[in-house]
Amino acid sequence: MEKENYTISVYTENNIGLLNRISAIFLKRRINLDSFTASVSEIKDVFRFTIVVSVTEEQVRKIITQIEKQIEVIKAFYHRDDETIYQETALFKISSKLLFEERQIQNVIKESNAQIVTVTPEFFVLEKTGRRYEVEALYDKLEPYGLMQFVRSGRIAVTKEKMHISKILETFTIEEVN
Structure with a gap:
């Protein structure tokens, strides 16, 4: 498989130590980060990390799986350059x-x-x-x-397609209430 640039968007709670654990996921795999940006997101009290890496699609899928195992991570997505602005x-x-x-x-x-x-x-x-x-x-x-x-600066990016993160958060809110 050929390496290409992927933009990873990670929606999280704002907790101390999470950045360290996420960067450790890349360190264990010896993957260099081309860019890393953290900011508030479009959703109140939810933060977004935007990470750019040059890897294979198989590698980025494994990275997403590991990132989503972190308790504070709500959802992680990856996109190719042609799928983002x-x-x-x-x-x-x-x-x-x-x-x-x-x-x-x-x-x-x-x-x-x-x-x-x-x-x-x-x-x-x-x-x-x-x-x-x-x-x-x-x-x-x-x-x-x-x-x-x-x-x-690091890359800032939005996807061309809807990301449906608000719907995902609604299910978390409903589950927390029940």
């Missing part, structure tokens, strides 16, 4: 003198659809949101000028 965000901190002395940087900013977030006498900060390859392309263009700092 996803973005990453990056910040680039660059010396302000380059903005005025190197005309090419202004062209790079325009061509990449990056936004200037702030400008000070010492530095300016660019924000670029897009696919990873778009962020990496901008990095490659700016790196020769000297980056003072660079940071990229």
Whole structure:
């Protein structure tokens, strides 16, 4: 089987130690995480981890099974890249003198659809949101000028199809009441 990118969405309660146990599942299998993001979800008091890995479908199925064995995990899903809409965000901190002395940087900013977030006498900060390859392309263009700092977020993603997580949560609520 061939490896491909999978976005794993894990809906959980917010409990201490869960992140450690989930990361241990990947560690045991020697699977590197390409991206990991945690946030609140569309459901009150439910959190969502978004994890990107490059594995086979058989491996991702086994990972989902192990993740769902964690008590605090409500449900976990996996999707291929073509089944999701996803973005990453990056910040680039660059010396302000380059903005005025190197005309090419202004062209790079325009061509990449990056936004200037702030400008000070010492530095300016660019924000670029897009696919990873778009962020990496901008990095490659700016790196020769000297980056003072660079940071990229993990992937954030929504599925193209309904995920039905609200219906799943309703069954948990009904079961808890009975």
